[in-house]
Amino acid sequence: MLVIVDMQARLxxxxxxxxxxxxxVGMLLRAAHLLDxxxxxxxxxxxxxxxxxxxxxxxxxRAKVIEKHTFDATLAPAFIDALPPAPATxxxxxxxxxxxxxxxxxxxxRLGYRVEYVADAVASRRADDRAVALERAQQDxxxxxxxxxAIFGWLGSFRHPRFRDVLALIR
Numbered sequence: 047m048l049v050i051v052d053m054q055a056r057l058x059x060x061x062x063x064x065x066x067x068x069x070x071v072g073m074l075l076r077a078a079h080l081l082d083x084x085x086x087x088x089x090x091x092x093x094x095x096x097x098x099x100x101x102x103x104x105x106x107x108r109a110k111v112i113e114k115h116t117f118d119a120t121l122a123p124a125f126i127d128a129l130p131p132a133p134a135t136x137x138x139x140x141x142x143x144x145x146x147x148x149x150x151x152x153x154x155x156r157l158g159y160r161v162e163y164v165a166d167a168v169a170s171r172r173a174d175d176r177a178v179a180l181e182r183a184q185q186d187x188x189x190x191x192x193x194x195x196a197i198f199g200w201l202g203s204f205r206h207p208r209f210r211d212v213l214a215l216i217r
Contacts, residue, residue, distance in 0.1 A: 048075070049139070050086070053071055053102055053140050054089060055098070055099045061141055066169075070166055071167050074139060076105050077215055079105065086110045087106060088119045088125060089111060090115070120156070144170050144175035151186075161189065164192065
């Protein structure tokens with residue numbers, strides 16, 4: 047399952063590399079759709095921060111969108127209800143790397159999930175915060191990965207019937 051945390055319209059312009067983040071997360075969402083990878087998307091206080099950025103809305107398709115008011119999404123019952131049983135592997139991306147993404151990753155690890163923290167699909171307002179978040183997640187048991195590694199892992203083989211479609215996303 048792919049977990050996208052708080053990719054909201056009013057937050058993205060304030061992030062270092064926010065435009066690149068939206069592109070990387072969009073690539074993950076499109077690949078997940080093509081490969082039938084389930085997706086859960088969180089929105090932190092959407093009344094204040096707006097919903098998921100318009101640039102990503104078209105890629106949500108069958109995603110389950112969860113409104114939350116906690117920084118750690120695992121404290122929101124609707125989020126927990128949307129997850130497969132542990133110890134499933136969850137790929138996590140979004141914003142901000144050192145707040146909602148990291149706290150959600152730590153919560154998922156406590157619940158027994160295997161977490162792949164998609165390092166090139168997370169951002170914070172400051173690079174130092176992002177760097178510390180990546181280190182902390184790894185120290186606590188998350189595995190760092192990249193968008194392309196996640197996508198090729200979902201594919202498994204160039205013989206996958208959707209290989210060329212997914213490859214077109216990466217090029």
